[in-house]
Amino acid sequence: MSDTQAHSVAYVRDTMLPQQPAPAGQSGAVQWLRENLFSGWLNTLLTLLGVALIYTLVMHFLPWFLHGVWDANSIKECRTIITDRYGEGATGACWAVIRERWHQFIFGFYPPELYWRPILTFLLLFVAVGPLLFTWVPRVLAWFTPVYPFLAVWLLWGGSGWTPVMIFAGFVLGAAILLLLSPRLGSIMAFSIGAFVAILYFLFVVGPLIGGLQAILPWGLESVDSAKFGGFLLAITLGVGGIMMSLPLGIVLALGRQSDMPLVKGFSVVFIEFIRGVPLITLLFVASLLLNYFLPPGTNFDIILRVMILVTFFAAAYIAEVIRGGLAALPRGQYEAADALGLDYWKAQRLIILPQALKISIPGIVSTFIGMFKDTTLVVFVGLFDPLKGIPDFIRADFNWKGIYWEPFIFVGAIFFILNFAMSRYSMSLERRLQRDNH
């Protein structure tokens, strides 16, 4: 067939030409540039604007960064060094302030010889939350999770070693009563009795017990006053503590809001909406100015604890909404299946609903944590030394560092960015994984 054609039509080729490279404009970098940067007048304009923006920013800030000085003892010294090195009128960053004061940005006024304690606490945090957040962490470590809060408080604040042990013992006591009695009396009665005994223990037994044990066998860590907390240590303590303490309250509130009981639902809704409706700063003012009005006359405890209480309420309201979302996202069938198995409300929640709802809520909880962590900077307005304003203001009160603004901003901003960016990436990947699991 081709033969005849080959003879009759002179211009038909019978051999393949070797492949030609694409025209210069259609391949490689040029093609990429054309498709991604200059694919129309609008895109070209945007690209040029973008390049101009980057150029301006770099030209403005790069020299300043490059002229940075690390070895100086005051801002004046920094300026002299920069003038000496780069001539009159040159500007440069004075990173020396970070070198000299980095420990205050991180630890506040925590005694330097005890820095290992917050560092250890921070590392252990990963061991404690690892089993919850990462699938590759061995499940065995999960036993450590409930122990961690007691250990962390003890490590950070120090004091008698008996305190965390005996307080933990109280919970073990309550849990033991619950487990022993629930087969006989039913879970509600058992829970009430367990809680009652535990409360009695905390109110009347634990104090003298710790005192007695400490007298017999003293052991513990040097105690550190709350006033020494500052910088990122304070921010992380408030953020992590607030979220951990708010989880139980948040779960209760979320269940309360979903409840069929109008009173329970009403109280939950009022609490959640009230807390979410006011700025955190007003709640912090409540902590610093009003909380004493609401407690019996003469009671008084330190501002970090008061702030922690209000931050917990704040976080609980947001966590409750996240968990409510998780509960709502569970297919109806899960609830119906639990009912069909004859499980009562608490068993159904504990064994079927909450494990699933909490799992899909983790990304939301992480986002809430990021928000909270950022918001902990507001504690500066009630006189605590947060890393963003409290510590820099304090450093600027020193003659040597008066008038240093951008370096602390950049340093603290960078740390916030790194921590939050990592967490948000984690939460996004988790979200994707959960979506995959569900389909």
Place this chain on the structure above:
Amino acid sequence: MTSAPDAPEQGFRLSQLIYDTRYRSLTIQAIVFILVMGGAAWLVDNVIQNLNDLGKDFNFSFLGQRAGYDIGNAIIPYNNDMSHGRALLVGLINTLWVSFLGCVAATIIGIFVGVLRLSKNWLVARLMTVYVEVFRNIPVLLWILVAIALLTDVAPSPNAYKVNQQTGEAQASMLLDSVAFTNRYTAIPSVHFDRSLGSLDTALAPISLNFLALVIVLIASIWVNKRMLTHAAKVQEATGVRPTMWWKSALVLIAPVVILAIALGINPEEPQIKGFNFTGGTNVSNSFVALWLGLSLYTAAFIAEIVRAGILAISKGQTEAAFALGLRANRTMSLVILPQALRVIIPPLISQYLNLTKNSSLAIAVGYLELRGTLGGITLNQTGRELEAITLMMLIYLAISLSISGVMNVYNNRVKLKER
């Protein structure tokens, strides 16, 4: 405990309160009620006792007393002879004003960034991603502090605008001869009328009748324009031909207002440097601008993500279907994509508005006197009434939040998918 549960003829037993599902919820509610009320009573009792101990009382009469302090950026007329209540009002209006402008700016920037993040332009998409990530992950307080530090560091002082007697020149010159950026405020021209119709004295602020007249005329024009458009639509339905409308609309909308404004002798009053500061015109304080910028840029990063997610949520099939129906790209956007995307976008958008409004209380960091600065700041401090002031402040914020979420609920109900 030993008796069988299925023996209703025995009548009511106490254990039924716990084990019988019919009564259990009542029991639990009663217990919760008692606990909550008991807790509340305990708190109130403590407050009363503490107030007694301190020799204080709980009343709001301080709101009627003379404030005695000045507010640098009051929108409604205020001076230090007015009451604390008036100062509260000034603060509240400042809160609402900065929140409103912040929401507007954040929405505009957010939509812009969100759309550009989806752009095919590699560079622009990356830049926008960097913007979103950087602003989202750093506390808003830092952005506000950066904004104020930039404004005070970079802009010249008003003195720089003064004409030097020797050289006959000023160090800095005004933008278009009417806007001056300084390290304490931005001076912009204000509107001035040569012929005034007088002003209406309301309790809040005197409202210029000129302004009122312009607004009324504008509203009337809009109404007329709407009627004309409805008419045009009717004609189109009846005949298939839509009468040319754009120039009629433009005429109706613009002409009356312009004519009235000229009749009233409108002219801009330009700021002039006099003594230490600019007078004439309006001075927008840097604390306001810094707060506004910080809040808008921060919130815009979140809004950008919401917009992006909203657009991505609409499946590609919708666009293709619209194209298949012969709709052009812009009509596809306005008739098919946007209405659906908005349903996804609006609820989280409103909650961002809510956050921005609450974050406006960070004005404390730059000394812009809004609600927290007046009522929760100076008034609280000068009168020592922290219980009253903070309670009132929280209730006001709560009312603002609830009204915003109320609006959201109304909207949600209107756009809810009508499922069968």
Place this chain on the structure above:
Amino acid sequence: MKKSVFFGALTAATLTAGLAGAATLDDVKSRGELICGVNTGLVGFAAPDANGNWSGFDVAVCQAVAAAVLGDPSKVKYVPTSGQTRFTALGSGEVDLLARNTTWTFSRDTDLKLQFTATNYYDGQGFMVRKDSGVTSAKELDGASICIQTGTTTELNLADYFKANNMSYQPITVDSNAEGEQQFLAGACDAYTTDASGLAATRAAFANPSDYVILPEIISKEPLAPAVRQGDDQWTDIVRWTVFALIGAEEYGVTSANIDELAKGTDNPEVNRLLGTEGDLGAMIGLDKDWAVKAIKANGNYGEIFAATIGEQTPIGLARGLNAQWTQGGLMYAPPFR
């Protein structure tokens, strides 16, 4: 659930520890520590150094009281308070003593239920301007932008002053002294106003102090005094007489250098009574006999404290002025110790 209950228990434990009765003295003694409310950072008056150790003129009062009551000037816990939170901190019992350059006014004394003890610094509100602005008098500040710290009496004084002189101004509100400095240095305000002592301290810390001038007008009276809660007369007396002991010591020539010598007994019965070698004044306020000796030993007498923290030899460089002894033409006047 577990964790919140745990913190509840912790709270309960702290509550019982922090129960404050009416007698502040007993509290302080049982705690073994004086809790003192101070400024968040005003160089010379109260500022922490790089290691978080506090020093300054107000801090010295705290240390003197701690020495008198507990015998050890280092047994003080400093609680930084802002202009906003200071009175609540005192009223709620969070601090035992407020030594935070606080002006003694009628309404604070009565309506806010405070008890001012004894003025330890006579101050007045002034203005600082840039030298090149050419302003030499506060009367020339018509139309100026003025930086002012919120939550202080200065706000009201400023409004009153401009009203009385029929001038206008633009207030630029700042939250702390640090922020006021930044704004003023950047030129965001034409003048910075606060207590004259604060102005001097602030100016001293500038890179070029000579580029700035403090205007001669003092527009208000600001007697700064340590304050305590109303209703605990014994505690009020202790703080008041500790301050007087410092002032009196200067008048009688008792210094940290010669106090050990003088405490053995002198020819001056007034000094003997003050230092506890004659009579027992300490017992009358529930303290040891040598309470004043310990208080004076902490940082020296009033004059020594002044010289060491804010005096002319320090960067702050304040002259004694009104704060000289009454014998030197000042207002410092300790009532007799008898």
